[in-house]
Every structure is written in structure tokens, then in C-alpha cells.
Amino acid sequence: MSRKWFGTDGVRGRVGDSVIHPEWVLKLGWAAGHVLTAGATERPRVVIGKDTRLSGYLLESALESGLASAGVDVLLVGPLPTPAIAYLTRTLRADAGIVISASHNPYQDNGIKFFSGDGYKLPDAQEEAIEAWMDRPMLVCDSEQLGKARRVEDAAGRYVEFCKTTFPANLDLRGLHLVVDCAHGANYKVGPMVFRELGAQLTLLGVEPNGININAGVGSTCPESLQEQVRSTQADLGIAFDGDGDRLILVDGQGALLDGDELIWLLARDMQQQGILSGVVGTVMSNLALEQGLADLGVPFVRSAVGDRYVLEAMQQHAFPLGGESSGHIITPANTTGDAILAALRVLAIMRKSGKSLKALREGYQPYPQVLIGVRLADARHFLDHPAAQERVAAAEQELADKGRLLVRPSGTEPLLRVMVEAVSADLAARVAEKLAKELSDLASG
Structure with missing residues (x-):
């Protein structure tokens, strides 16, 4: 069944347009209340968290009203990273969790994503069921059955303490100078608290x-300020989060970037040395x-579709304890979704155990030049069904031949067609990517 509104990470769009509108979100809360709590033997409870966008207040109130109208109690935790909502949903024994965020998108956008009671992203079938309920007339339950809302005052502290428990008890971060960029987003409070309480000296951005x-201009998608700050302060490394705190990018002491792929490689090597790695997704x-x-480490590797929910599904299918994405979503045994703080702590623990700098640890990894271009399209999901588009993609693949690989896919979170080219040289990757992106853009506009 084709989903109408849900992408790879919930529902997302421009605030006030289409679905990210208080009237629509009100009904979404009502529909989700019926689906997520079906079969509950006690009054259902749903955790709602958000990032720092101004529109979060508007959408939070709409969701709260929709859930209450379906007889669901609401637990409000305020601005916290997406993985914190997954954790709190699980530990508070709630029936579901909802995050109001558009992740790395600009403030004009916002979105809604869901977690089941066990802290995992909803499977496609449940999202489809919510969409089906959206087509029904909205009927409010009887007054005595309406839901209530309360605020969980110690939510941030609960998550900070959980993060710290994942760091080895015999280690600390004393003597390390970290530049931490929180993207003016959901990690702005808890991120610095975790690293400071473990003993690190901090310089803060965002x-x-x-x-x-x-x-x-900040965060994991705009790391230039972080790189400059690491170099100018002679810090040991830099840490960058995205707006909702589930993506991680690191910068070594020389100001060089490490993306999600390289971080996964570092973690995999350490886990293999401990004998606890069966494979990576x-x-x-x-x-x-x-x-x-x-492969050089003898570690099995499989690829999934883009989206940390699909990475996690493959991890569960193959019983692999580590997985993630180039963008910085990294899933470890301690979390059920991408968690930037936990991933950073794992890398820091490797540094402390080995006594090596991040620059020294990354020696031996050399990524292929990769170019990613977004082509803005109104109907990106179906554009590649057109024969003319398929012909241009095939021609680009032929130009690469055995010197690289090409992937063209619709974004699951934005009206974009993403063109990714990986090649033996940066010039070849850029030439093929730019040419194909222009051809597809011209085709769409013509």
C-alpha cells in the first residue's frame, strides 16, 4: 500500500502548508491515538517531545488536543532530542512517543514522527493504519473519557543520566577540550550537560x-564554524549535532571532518577487537x-534503504549490533534509533582506552570522493518513473562504467531528488553528478 503522507521519517513539510497545519495535526493526533493505543487495557499514555522551532508550541497543542479527544493521556517533556523521546517512551512505560521536529531542515519546516511503546520507529503498517483513520470523520470520545496532560519535569535529567551510564565507569573526559555545536536545536541543554558532567572542558556553539x-549556519549540515573553532582554540575535537539530535558529525584536532561512515568504521573496529561484532548495516x-x-576487517556488511528505521530493521533481521548512515545516524546496542550523544560517547571512550587522538584513530580509512546534489521537484517520488529520466540516469551510469557508482532517489523528507555519485576521482564524481542533476532539472522544468 502506498503511503500518502508519511515519508522515511514521519510527516514533514512547511508550517502552514499542506499537512503541517494545526487543523490537520489535530486530526493526526486523534487518528494516532486510536491506532497506537488499540487494545490497551488501561488509559493509554503518549509522550510528546519537540525540538526548538517556534512552531513547536503550535503543533504540540494541536497534537495534545487530538490525542485527548481520543481518550489518551499526554506526557509533555519539552525540547529534547529525538532519541531521548524513544528512551523516555520506553522507560515511562508509555504506549507511544511523538517527536515534533524537522531534523536538519530550516525553521520554516516542521514534522511529526512516532515511536512505539518499545522505543522503535513505527513500522509501515501502523503508519498506513494512521493514514486510514485520517479519512474517517473525527468523533470526540465521551467527556468522562477525555485524556489529560501533564509535564514530566525531570525528563532532561533522566536522559542525561542514561547517556552517562553508557560511558565506561572507569573512564572520564578530564583533560579533553571539546567544541560542541548543538545547532540551536534539541541538544542545546542536555548535550553540554553530558560532556561537562563527565569532566570535559567545553567550548559551545549553537x-x-x-x-x-x-x-x-551551525550543526552537522554546516560544520565550517565548528572546524574553524576547533582549529582556533586548539581543541582535541569537535562534535556537531543536527536540529533534533539524532545525527553526529565529528571534527578531529586538525579540523578535518568525519562523517557517519567513518564513525561506523571506527566503532566497528573497536567492537570487533572486543569480539562483540557480528556485522554492520x-x-x-x-x-x-x-x-x-x-571487508578488510573480516566484518560482514549489508546495505538497507535510506532511513534509520530501515537500518534498524536490517540490524534486527541479521542480528547485527551496529548500523548507520553517512549522514550521521548511528545505531548501537544501547539505543533504538540514531543517537548522536551516545555515538559521540562511544568514540570518546575509544580515544580514552587507546590513548590516541581522533586523528590517529582514523588512519587507514580513505573514503571515495562522493558528490550529493539535490534537485528540487514538486513530484520527486514519481519523477523517475518517466522514461526520459530513466534514459538520462542510464547514460550517467554508462559514463561512470567501472570507475564509480550512481544512486538517484527521491528524498523521504523533502521535495527533492537526490543525485549521489561516487567515483575514483573527485573530478569525475563532480562532473557526472552536476551534469545529471542539470539534465533532470531541465527535464522537469521543460
Whole structure:
């Protein structure tokens, strides 16, 4: 069944347009209340968290009203990273969790994503069931059955303490100078708390959210300020989160970037040395260097569709304890979704155990040049069904031949067609990607 509204990470769009509108979100809360709590023997409870976008207040109230109208109690936790909502949903024994966030998108966008009671992203079947309920007339339950809402005052502290328990008890971060960029997003409070309480000296970026500056020139998608700050302060490394705190990018002491693929390689090597790694899951976007690096270590590797929910499904299918995406979503045994703080702590633990700098640890990994271009289209999901588009993609693949690989796919979160080219040289990758992106753009506009 084709889903109408849900993408790879919930529902997302421009606030006030289409679905991200208070009237539509109100009904979404009502529909989700019926689906997510079906069969509950006690009054259902749903956790709602959000990032720092100004529109979060508007959408939070709409969701709360919709859930209450379906007889669901609501637990409000305020601005917290997406993985914290997954964790709190599980530990508070709630029936479901909802995150109001558009992740790395600009502040004008927002979105809604769901977790089941065990802290995992909803399977496609449940999202389809919610969409089916959206087509029904909205009927409010009897007054005595309406839901209530309360705020969980210690939610941030609960998550901070959980994060710290994942760091080895015999280690600390004393003597390390970290530059931490929170993207003016959901990690602006808990991120610094975790690293500071473990003993690190911090220089902070992106920790002054005002509702409209989330991801604006900071965070994992704009790491230039972080790189400069690491170099100018001679810090040991830099840590960058995205707006909702599930993506991680690191910068070594020389200011060089490490993306999700390289971080997965570092974690995999350490886990293999401990004898606790059966295999790794990446995605169709993962750099070929990761696959080859894992092969050199004798570690099995499989690729999933893009989206940490699909990475997790493949991890469960193959019983692999580690997986992630180039963008910085990294899933470890301690979490049920991408968690940037936990992933950073794992890398820091490797540094402390080995006594090596991040620059020294990354030696031996050489990514293939990769170019990613977004082509904005109104109907990106179906554009590749057109024969003319398929012909241009085939011609680009022929130009690459055995010197690289090409992937063209619709974004699951934005109206974009993503063109990814990986090649033996940066010039070849850029030439093929730019040419194909222009051809597809011209085809769409013509």
C-alpha cells in the first residue's frame, strides 16, 4: 500500500502548508491515538517531545488536543532530542512517543514522527493504519473519557543520566577540550550537560535557540564554524549535532571532518577487537570505503534503504549490533534509533582506552570522493518513473562504467531528488553528478 503522507521519517513539510497545519495535526493526533493505543487495557499514555522551532508550541497543542479527544493521556517533556523521546517512551512505560521536529531542515519546516511503546520507529503498517483513520470523520470520545496532560519535569535529567551510564565507569573526559555545536536545536541543554558532567572542558556553539535559528549556519549540515573553532582554540575535537539530535558529525584536532561512515568504521573496529561484532548495516548511500574497510576487517556488511528505521530493521533481521548512515545516524546496542550523544560517547571512550587522538584513530580509512546534489521537484517520488529520466540516469551510469557508482532517489523528507555519485576521482564524481542533476532539472522544468 502506498503511503500518502508519511515519508522515511514521519510527516514533514512547511508550517502552514499542506499537512503541517494545526487543523490537520489535530486530526493526526486523534487518528494516532486510536491506532497506537488499540487494545490497551488501561488509559493509554503518549509522550510528546519537540525540538526548538517556534512552531513547536503550535503543533504540540494541536497534537495534545487530538490525542485527548481520543481518550489518551499526554506526557509533555519539552525540547529534547529525538532519541531521548524513544528512551523516555520506553522507560515511562508509555504506549507511544511523538517527536515534533524537522531534523536538519530550516525553521520554516516542521514534522511529526512516532515511536512505539518499545522505543522503535513505527513500522509501515501502523503508519498506513494512521493514514486510514485520517479519512474517517473525527468523533470526540465521551467527556468522562477525555485524556489529560501533564509535564514530566525531570525528563532532561533522566536522559542525561542514561547517556552517562553508557560511558565506561572507569573512564572520564578530564583533560579533553571539546567544541560542541548543538545547532540551536534539541541538544542545546542536555548535550553540554553530558560532556561537562563527565569532566570535559567545553567550548559551545549553537546553544542559544530563539525559535528561528535552528540549523542556521551551525550543526552537522554546516560544520565550517565548528572546524574553524576547533582549529582556533586548539581543541582535541569537535562534535556537531543536527536540529533534533539524532545525527553526529565529528571534527578531529586538525579540523578535518568525519562523517557517519567513518564513525561506523571506527566503532566497528573497536567492537570487533572486543569480539562483540557480528556485522554492520549501512545504506545504499554508504561510501564504498566503508564496505571495503569492513571487508578488510573480516566484518560482514549489508546495505538497507535510506532511513534509520530501515537500518534498524536490517540490524534486527541479521542480528547485527551496529548500523548507520553517512549522514550521521548511528545505531548501537544501547539505543533504538540514531543517537548522536551516545555515538559521540562511544568514540570518546575509544580515544580514552587507546590513548590516541581522533586523528590517529582514523588512519587507514580513505573514503571515495562522493558528490550529493539535490534537485528540487514538486513530484520527486514519481519523477523517475518517466522514461526520459530513466534514459538520462542510464547514460550517467554508462559514463561512470567501472570507475564509480550512481544512486538517484527521491528524498523521504523533502521535495527533492537526490543525485549521489561516487567515483575514483573527485573530478569525475563532480562532473557526472552536476551534469545529471542539470539534465533532470531541465527535464522537469521543460
